[in-house]
């Protein structure tokens with residue numbers, strides 16, 4: 001987005017952990033205005049912003065004319081909200097995870113009408129982790145790879161969207177690792193084609209991801225820990241600022257960080 005005009009955003013899932021965080025970050029950020037906040041169930045105002053009924057999203061988008069819709073909800077609602085935004089000509093930033101192939105296809109269809117940016121993680125540290133993982137995995141061919149993620153007890157989808165993105169990163173470098181093993185039990189040695197995937201849910205952990213590489217009598221662990229959800233909210237607002245005014249198409253957070261003007265295809269952050 002260019003010029004001095006404020007970025008006008010709509011926030012879905014305004015009563016959720018991330019929706020609240022986005023509204024709080026947006027109201028604190030100069031040059032961003034929350035013109036609409038909606039939630040499925042009635043919710044008290046968030047950071048002084050009234051929260052409307054999400055069932056009225058299509059009418060409310062027409063009334064408030066935001067530049068971008070920022071969504072952190074669930075896979076079904078995120079796909080439906082993206083379709084509604086596309087019909088209204090509003091750009092979409094979604095950080096929702098856990099899409100199945102049908103949900104991913106619905107997002108892709110919406111992106112034919114408006115620019116749509118989907119990222120399983122809006123942290124700059126995770127973007128750096130992904131680059132480091134690709135490089136490290138390539139540097140130690142044949143090493144075993146195990147991925148562990150830890151999140152708060154309210155998280156629904158497992159493994160996390162970020163974990164799935166990291167798995168795609170690993171598999172993109174190591175074609176011989178073509179078997180994801182979720183947890184482990186039984187009586188058999190580890191296969192050389194496995195990537196172990198471990199999802200832990202406990203307390204109020206914001207989000208941790210570790211990729212462990214082991215072989216040749218050594219181990220290497222690459223770890224990211226999110227300190228609080230403000231990290232994700234800030235990244236999502238950066239993404240919305242970058243996205244508005246772009247051509248319709250699919251974009252991801254790396255496009256924002258690269259400052260790329262291209263996009264529309266070839267996303268590298270697809271956890272669906």
Ligand SMILES: NC(=O)C1=CN([C@@H]2O[C@H](COP(=O)(O)OP(=O)(O)OC[C@H]3O[C@@H](n4cnc5c(N)ncnc54)[C@H](OP(=O)(O)O)[C@@H]3O)[C@@H](O)[C@H]2O)C=CC1
Nearest residue numbers: 013016017018040041072073074077095097120121122232
């Ligand atoms: N990309 C990233 O950087 C990050 C992504 N996430 C992802 O964001 C999503 C939301 O996480 P979080 O805020 O912790 O979740 P919460 O459970 O705290 O909030 C979910 C929100 O989505 C709404 N919602 C859920 N399902 C539906 C539905 N079927 N229809 C309408 N509204 C719905 C809820 O509404 P109601 O209040 O009515 O239940 C609520 O407002 C998850 O997919 C999570 O993985 C989270 C953090 C960072």
Ligand SMILES: O=C(O)C1=N[C@H](C(=O)O)C[C@H](O)C1
Nearest residue numbers: 097120121155160161162207
């Ligand atoms: O649900 C969460 O909390 C998070 N979800 C995202 C994911 O599924 O990867 C990102 C972050 O780890 C927090």
